[in-house]
Amino acid sequence: MTEKAPPPGTQRPGGRTARTRAAVRDAVLTGLGEHGYPGLTVDYVAAHSGVHKTTLYRRWGGVEELVADALDLAGEDSWTPPDTGSLEGDLHALAQEVAESFDDPAASAAPAAFVAAAFRSPRAADALRAFYAERFRRSAAVVERAVARGEAPADSDAGDVVRAVSAPLFFRLFITREPVDPAFADRSAAAAIAALRAGVFSAHGSTQAPASTQPPADTGA
Structure with missing residues (x-):
């Protein structure tokens, strides 16, 4: 069975270094911050990353993949959640x-x-x-x-x-x-x-209010 090729920009070709990918990522982030997604262009990324436009098109394909790869790279960081002890x-x-x-x-x-x-x-x-x-x-x-x-x-x-x-x-x-x-x-x-x-996030999907919050039973008195 033939393995499906990954989307452009999600796998590092042999000629792409981590430094190049980081430079492109930084340029994408700067461009998004300055112009938003509609205003981001390959020309902008090329000018601000130092990577030639033809290389960007060949390795990433366009703005859509540049943005996606910047997110992919962001997800590869070493962030860990807080651990305060409680x-x-x-x-x-x-x-x-x-x-x-x-x-x-x-x-x-x-x-x-x-x-x-x-x-x-x-x-x-x-x-x-x-x-x-x-x-x-x-x-x-x-x-x-x-x-x-x-x-x-x-x-x-x-x-x-x-x-x-x-x-x-x-x-x-x-x-x-x-x-x-x-x-x-x-x-x-x-x-x-x-x-x-209160049990709202029970994996079984059922919760029951604590007894103290239940209305008193009608005894008929």
Whole structure:
């Protein structure tokens, strides 16, 4: 059976060095921050990376693959989730990391442009999905450690928990375009923690309210 060739830009040809790929990635990030996805061009990337335009076309194919490969490279970093020693500390720290990463408009321009690109390019959408899937996979360790310490139900869906922490933040950042401050990040983490402890994220998909919250039975008196 013939193995399917990988998409352009996702596999390093023999002549492409890590330095070249990083230079192209940096140029893509700068271009996204300055012009957004619609304004990014191969000419811009060539001028700012020092890589000839014909080389960019031959190895990446065009803007769509350049953006996707920049995301692929971002996902190859060594980031690890917080490890404060407690579930609450880890999830609050995780929420604060998200908020802080978008606190500087200049620094957040490229991530926001990646999201915009995902709506226009199927390849960019796949790369963005893979990037966040990897981030959430690593973040799941926070919940797994909490389960081992007895701080969370054993059947908790770790992936859903960490998604619940960042979901309100991403909604504000990318949908309603509202500001996100440390207090809101803390509330997002607190809501996820409360839901986790209430069994909302049970892998079995069923929850039951604590007995104290149930209305009293009608005794007919």
